[in-house]
Amino acid sequence: MEPFxxxxxxxxxxxxxxINTDQVSPATTAFEPDYAALLFSRWRxxxxxxxxxxxxxxxxxxxxxxxxxxxxxxxxxxxALAAFGIRCVVARxxxxxxxxxxxxxxxxxxxxxxATAEEFEREAVAADGxxxxxxxxxxxxxxxxxxxVFHFPIGPADRNALLRGLDDIxxxxxxxxxxxRWEERTRSTAPxxxxxxx
Amino acid sequence: MTTTLFDKVWNAHxxxxxxxxxxxxxxxxxxxxxxxxxxxxxxxxxxxxxxxxPDLTFxxxxxxxxxxxxRDEFTNPAGAPFTSAMRAASGKHGFRLFDVHDxxxxxxxxxxxxxxxxxPGTTYACPDSHACTVGAVGAIAFACGTTELEHVLATQxxxxxxxxxxxxxxxxxxxxxxxxxxxxxxxxRRLGIDGARGFAVEFSGPVVDALSIEARLTLCNMTIEMGxxxxxxxxxxxxxxxxxxxxxxxxxxxxxxxVLRWRSVHxxxxxxxxxxxxxxxxxxxHMITWGTNPAHTIAVSGLVPxxxxxxxxxxxxxxxxxxYMGLTPGMPIEDLPIDRVFIGSCTNARIEDxxxxxxxxxxxxxxxxxxxxxxxxxxxxxxxxxxxxLDAIFRAAGFEWHESxxxxxxxxxxxxxxxxxxxxxxxxxxxxxxxxxxxxxxxxSPAVAAAAAxxxxxxxxxxxxxxx
Numbered sequence: 058m059e060p061f062x063x064x065x066x067x068x069x070x071x072x073x074x075x076i077n078t079d080q081v082s083p084a085t086t087a088f089e090p091d092y093a094a095l096l097f098s099r100w101r102x103x104x105x106x107x108x109x110x111x112x113x114x115x116x117x118x119x120x121x122x123x124x125x126x127x128x129x130x131x132x133x134x135x136x137a138l139a140a141f142g143i144r145c146v147v148a149r150x151x152x153x154x155x156x157x158x159x160x161x162x163x164x165x166x167x168x169x170x171x172a173t174a175e176e177f178e179r180e181a182v183a184a185d186g187x188x189x190x191x192x193x194x195x196x197x198x199x200x201x202x203x204x205x206v207f208h209f210p211i212g213p214a215d216r217n218a219l220l221r222g223l224d225d226i227x228x229x230x231x232x233x234x235x236x237x238r239w240e241e242r243t244r245s246t247a248p249x250x251x252x253x254x255x
Numbered sequence: 256m257t258t259t260l261f262d263k264v265w266n267a268h269x270x271x272x273x274x275x276x277x278x279x280x281x282x283x284x285x286x287x288x289x290x291x292x293x294x295x296x297x298x299x300x301x302x303x304x305x306x307x308x309p310d311l312t313f314x315x316x317x318x319x320x321x322x323x324x325x326r327d328e329f330t331n332p333a334g335a336p337f338t339s340a341m342r343a344a345s346g347k348h349g350f351r352l353f354d355v356h357d358x359x360x361x362x363x364x365x366x367x368x369x370x371x372x373x374x375p376g377t378t379y380a381c382p383d384s385h386a387c388t389v390g391a392v393g394a395i396a397f398a399c400g401t402t403e404l405e406h407v408l409a410t411q412x413x414x415x416x417x418x419x420x421x422x423x424x425x426x427x428x429x430x431x432x433x434x435x436x437x438x439x440x441x442x443x444r445r446l447g448i449d450g451a452r453g454f455a456v457e458f459s460g461p462v463v464d465a466l467s468i469e470a471r472l473t474l475c476n477m478t479i480e481m482g483x484x485x486x487x488x489x490x491x492x493x494x495x496x497x498x499x500x501x502x503x504x505x506x507x508x509x510x511x512x513x514v515l516r517w518r519s520v521h522x523x524x525x526x527x528x529x530x531x532x533x534x535x536x537x538x539x540x541h542m543i544t545w546g547t548n549p550a551h552t553i554a555v556s557g558l559v560p561x562x563x564x565x566x567x568x569x570x571x572x573x574x575x576x577x578x579y580m581g582l583t584p585g586m587p588i589e590d591l592p593i594d595r596v597f598i599g600s601c602t603n604a605r606i607e608d609x610x611x612x613x614x615x616x617x618x619x620x621x622x623x624x625x626x627x628x629x630x631x632x633x634x635x636x637x638x639x640x641x642x643x644x645l646d647a648i649f650r651a652a653g654f655e656w657h658e659s660x661x662x663x664x665x666x667x668x669x670x671x672x673x674x675x676x677x678x679x680x681x682x683x684x685x686x687x688x689x690x691x692x693x694x695x696x697x698x699x700s701p702a703v704a705a706a707a708a709x710x711x712x713x714x715x716x717x718x719x720x721x722x723x
Binding site for chain 2: 079248
């Protein structure tokens with residue numbers, strides 16, 4: 058996974074609550090879809106949709122309301138954001154599985170409390186894609202073009218995994234022996250759990 | 256020391272703890288589908304890793320398969336690569352795939368309980384947000400994305416942080432004809448679509464006790480629609496009786512030992528939850544959604560709400576939903592003309608659901624201009640329905656009788672409605688564009704959906720049954 062340390066880019070405001078992953082990446086019948094084109098594809102048919110505006114076509118940051126990424130656990134939502142160029146989503150809160158999927162792909166989810174979010178949203182709207190924001194994960198801060206610096210919380214484990222680009226599966230495989238021991242124990246206490254009828 | 260059901264199952268499945276504080280929770284069974292499986296297997300191959308426990312892993316074909324009568328894997332050509340990738344992975348890694356013509360084919364969340372692949376007190380992984388369905392038998396299900404799926408394939412565990420715990424106590428007695436779908440829509444309406452985010456939800460109380468296992472599957476199915484990753488019901492004698500003799504359930508002495516163990520899979524008296532919600536269901540009516548998320552729910556006899564009378568932060572979303580759905584505040588939802596009816600999905604396509612719909616359809620006719628389809632949740636449900644003659648009832652009434660699959664719930668197999676059409680669906684998501692661009696979806700029970708098919712309008716099913 059590519060480490061996330063710092064990011065400078067345009068922030069696109071999509072200030073709606075409860076945007077579900079069906080909107081972020083609509084169901085497609087394609088085996089290998091064009092993920093960048095898939096991003097918000099049903100909403101992008103509207104010419105004035107935020108990501109269709111010229112200054113947001115290279116956006117690196119997406120700003121949304123509460124409960125962003127609720128609904129389906131489809132990881133294509135994150136792949137679509139990443140393919141478009143988004144590496145950081147700022148919102149008031151996130152759907153649980155979407156947030157997990159974001160972290161596993163090396164994107165940064167920033168959840169702001171309502172008061173801070175309100176200020177940040179105002180900054181994003183005022184900047185209107187004409188100036189960039191700089192996200193710094195080490196200092197857990199985002200510098201707005203106005204000079205205002207926003208601080209955001211993130212758990213130390215998530216922060217560390219992003220900064221170092223850790224391989225999630227690799228981390229778990231270090232515990233292979235413990236998993237084997239768990240299976241061994243279960244074979245004696247509940248054999249049916251480890252062995253299905255033929 | 257009192258313990259919740261969730262704590263008991265979680266603690267019994269923690270195989271280790273990672274340096275980042277995540278618990279390694281062992282997954283007793285893993286069922287994956289063709290939409291997400293292929294990508295995870297491709298990445299597994301790319302990283303040189305293997306499938307750790309093919310004997311605990313099962314594959315289903317549900318999302319991308321056509322459901323038109325007589326279908327095969329090529330009927331929906333776009334779905335064929337998904338199917339062939341699953342077959343290749345099954346051949347390479349040696350896990351069992353319930354293929355298109357297998358007797359066990361069906362929607363994963365319907366097939367897994369039906370085959371006894373989910374059991375009380377066990378854990379269950381599935382790369383689909385409606386994995387929570389199977390919590391109905393007292394299992395703890397964990398939905399996931401593709402990377403997590405790959406993680407489970409390689410390790411048989413998920414690296415998780417323990418969620419908070421919520422008890423939703425359903426009090427009272429349901430009125431005749433009111434079912435689990437009405438209950439869960441009402442609970443979501445009360446809690447909101449993020450009301451249970453971060454929680455594992457245990458459903459309990461007299462209403463739950465009285466529900467059949469199939470109805471509990473409907474109840475748990477929509478836990479994700481209030482933001483919770485998992486929802487479940489403590490197993491009882493009904494659960495054990497329902498699971499006994501199923502294909503992959505323990506047998507003989509194993510069964511006896513398992514049931515003995517399962518009797519302790521419940522929250523102890525006095526166990527504490529981070530949040531407890533009590534809902535009295537006695538006055539509950541037939542429910543239906545008016546808007547574009549499952550919390551946008553009202554009674555079939557109710558009025559479309561007015562954003563101006565709602566909390567200010569909800570108004571923009573409600574206004575957008577009203578516009579999308581083509582509704583005006585204050586109008587009755589009943590008698591609204593509809594174009595399509597979908598009876599199917601992991602929410603409401605088991606045999607009891609089809610029985611309810613068939614009771615209404617028997618001897619009646621689908622309204623002109625309405626296209627109504629019935630899609631059984633599994634091939635086993637389809638066979639059972641045909642043995643009971645339900646297919647004949649549906650066909651005679653003018654419903655289409657389909658093969659099993661996700662169909663119009665996920666829209667990933669091309670089963671979509673046309674732009675601007677209004678569809679009453681027994682599925683779980685009424686999101687914008689979910690059933691096709693510009694399609695207006697109203698979620699409801701099989702009874703309400705069948706009634707709508709017959710009148711061509713949103714209808715209280717009691718009006719149909721009262722006709723002589």
